[in-house]
Amino acid sequence: MRRVGDTAIAAVTAVALCTGAWLLAGGTGAEAPPQPSAAQARTAQTGRGAAAPALPPSPPDRVRIPAIGVDAPMTGLGLTETGSLDVPPAEDENLAGWYEAGTTPGERGTAIVAGHVDNARGPAVFYRLGALKKGAVIEVDRRDGGVAVFTVDAVEVYAAKDFPDAKVYGAADRPELRVITCGGGYSRSTGYQGNVVVFAHLTGSR
Template identity: 65%
Template sequence: MSAKGWCLGIAVCTGVWLVQSGARDVTPPVPSAAEAFAAGPREHTDAAADPLPPAAPLRLRIPDIEVDTPLTGLGLDRKRSLEVPPAEYRNLAGWYRDGTPPGARGTAVVAGHVDNAGGPAVFYALGALRKGHRIEVLRADGRTAVFTIDAIEVYEAGDFPDRRVYGARDRAELRVITCGGGFDKKSGYRGNVVAFAHLIGVRTTTATTGGTANAGPGE
């Protein structure tokens, strides 16, 4: 998929709120240098859990930034760039349905808008996350895949590292992507914010009680 093309596609339908409102100081959080891979991992990195069988994701939750969003399937457009969720649905993210489902072996990709004409959207605060924060993906098989964040990085559109972000992995990994990297009123957002995460545990909904049985960390 074309990362640069995907970013340009998002920039066309986001940033409208900033332009219309004249907002200059109200911009999405930018990841600090301490949260990048170059700064090194946390002192205690959570061990990777065994990958799950493939299953469609239904919802994504990031408690530390109060994200709780349904997930829609995304394909590729005519230019072989990743589609984006409809701009009018502020609290909606999408996953690349022809790729790896979150929790399965490989690199799963989730994308969402940072804002729309009405204001901040689902991943507006993505850049405020830190290493060790949790991402939860509720799946159609009744399992919740729990990921820990390894790094948050920001890239200019022309320097987006496709292989680093989208490349295949032997364990279950997740990328959550939105626009960011500065804003220009004429051209929109200049790049992307990317959260890198790996699977550390699973929660399973019990049929009898409606509660959860834990397998691994991630409560």
């Protein structure tokens, strides 16, 4: 279970989000979710685009990622007894969660959003997250009536044993967003072997 210094954010555990119940049940008939290509990885220029001014804190109610067909309500996530990030209920495939003790999306800092890639019935909310491209738009409806608009800087996949905690969860001096689900290789005995992570920063609001 990972923590990141002053942000006190726990990483999504492979066991919690990454069992791959659908692939396990579907055998060869179930298709693995898309994975990001090397072209979507971070570079020396990643994240250097201009950022919009930070917004005041406000909980998020909905996340939309038009490029991959995501339009989902959001629920607050806390920490489990072991200190890892809790997850949305697996039975609700179109539900994303956010770490409600941390930064709210649009506020200065690093906001964390997580969701399942699949459940026992099939693809879930972030099944196609690995297909997202740099420059794509993520919109978050906030409880104050505003919409925080983020632009994707990079999409990467990490093996669980090499997960870069500080890179993903570390504090930021501008409004940033991380969207996380399962990814990497898949084993029928242990599930997904890692996580897909989207890096984005605030570029507008309305």
